[in-house]
Amino acid sequence: MIAIIYYGVGNIRSIQKAIEFVGGKAEVTSDVRKIKEADAIVLPGVGAFQPAMKELEPFKEVILDADVPVMGICLGMQLFATESEENGLHKGLNVIPGRVVKFPKEVGKIPHMGWNQIKVKKKSYLLDGLNGEYVYFVHSYHFVTDEKFVLSTTEYGIEFTSAVIKDNFVGFQFHPEKSGRVGLEILRRFVDEVR
Numbered sequence: 001m002i003a004i005i006y007y008g009v010g011n012i013r014s015i016q017k018a019i020e021f022v023g024g025k026a027e028v029t030s031d032v033r034k035i036k037e038a039d040a041i042v043l044p045g046v047g048a049f050q051p052a053m054k055e056l057e058p059f060k061e062v063i064l065d066a067d068v069p070v071m072g073i074c075l076g077m078q079l080f081a082t083e084s085e086e087n088g089l090h091k092g093l094n095v096i097p098g099r100v101v102k103f104p105k106e107v108g109k110i111p112h113m114g115w116n117q118i119k120v121k122k123k124s125y126l127l128d129g130l131n132g133e134y135v136y137f138v139h140s141y142h143f144v145t146d147e148k149f150v151l152s153t154t155e156y157g158i159e160f161t162s163a164v165i166k167d168n169f170v171g172f173q174f175h176p177e178k179s180g181r182v183g184l185e186i187l188r189r190f191v192d193e194v195r
Helices: 013-021 032-037 049-064 180-194
Strands: 002-005 026-029 040-043 070-073 098-102 112-117 134-139 141-145 150-156 158-166 169-172
Touching: 002 013, 002 032, 002 049, 013 026, 013 180, 026 032, 032 049, 040 049, 112 150, 134 180, 141 158
Parallel strands: 002 026, 002 040, 040 070, 070 169
Antiparallel strands: 098 141, 112 134, 150 158, 158 169
């Protein structure tokens, strides 16, 4: 079972439906025991960094101690960072060293919203063969980290990190559940790996 952590921060049902569509068993839960026993964990998220971290407090330990695959999506990926500059400086989970920063004004329209290409930077079963494919984004902040943790980048005025990976943690700035065929393929690979 893949546990989708429910901590009051959105985009939950569409992720569950997408995982089930590709053959996975997913449960939206805020039960720490169930999350501990899960075969994989999904940390979703839409909204602001600091309130999300506050709501995530009861789940911090189970996420940090997880020895199963953990996938962060959008804000869920940003929460993996050491800290974020959104509305002041706030501590993240510090799973992957780095800082979440706002796009500079020069990039044009913020938030970065819509379809954009990923440039795969590292070998991974999740993105192999998907270099140059289009996925769906909605975000105003991006994750700045060491290149050794960067799984893919995307161009939007600047080149920013669109996916990160470290040990059993993987994060996507884009929304696989809203990214059509490519997003479903990523989720299918995740589900197959969990099996």
